[in-house]
Amino acid sequence: MSGRYGAAPLGFASFHPRGHHRQPGKDFRRLHLHSWSLQTALRNYEKMAPFEKSMDLLMPFKQRKCLETRKDEVCSIRSKFPNKLPVIVERYVREKNLPLLDKTKFLVPFELTLGQFLCLLRNKISLESTQALFLLVAEKSMTCMSSSMGEVYSHYCDADGFLYITYASQDMFGAPHPAASSTC
Known part of the structure; x- marks a missing residue:
């Protein structure tokens, strides 16, 4: 795959937003991965800067992985760690x-509150x-803090087998209207 501007790394093709060929001296960090070069991709991912890795964390877990992959992952986790619950925290x-x-994946004991x-x-x-x-369970409800994770998991477990918990500050409830000031 050597060309006018040099060879692309094995298993990768140069990518430019407008579809042009790679220009000399330009470093285009977005690469398309061929399916047969997963190991090379993992090595390159480990070399990525932290800000590039964090871009993956911005996308919700359900959008990063398909349902079948998530179900397989839960089966694998539950077989290796039968006393733990798979929890996704975002x-x-x-x-x-x-x-x-x-990280977003946690293995939590049943008895932990x-x-x-x-x-x-x-x-x-x-x-x-x-x-x-604040913690929202299944993106919609705040549950009792004294509930065990096992109880929460049994009530709010997703179809894929993960328990999804969202964390936020008080701003998720909205800010008070400026005109509505209390006169206590």
């Missing part, structure tokens, strides 16, 4: 104040005690 879409987690899990997340995000953190 930041609320419109959240601006809280940082992204460095949602409150204990919240404390673990607060430590992982490095929140100060004055900052609020």
Whole structure:
């Protein structure tokens, strides 16, 4: 595949947004992956800058992987770790104040309470005690913090087998209207 501007790495083709050939001296970091070069892609992914990797975390887990892949992953996890629950934790879409987690998949014991899990997340995000953190289960409900993760999983488990938890600050509930000030 050597050409006028040099050879592309094995298994990769140059990509330019407008479809033009690669120009000398330009570094186009977006590459299309051929299906037979997964190992090369993984090596290159490990060499990527952290900001490039974080772009993958911005897309919701359900959009990154198809349903069958997620089901297979849950089966594999449950067979290896029968005493743990597969949980996906993601930041609320419109959240601006809280940082992204460095990972989204967690294996959680059945007996751990949602409150204990919240404390673990607060430590992982490095929140100060004055900052609020709320958990939404299955993107729609706030459950009792004394509920065990096993109970929450049995009620709100997704069709793929993962329990989806979204974290957010108080801004997810909306800000008070400026004209509506309390006069207590």
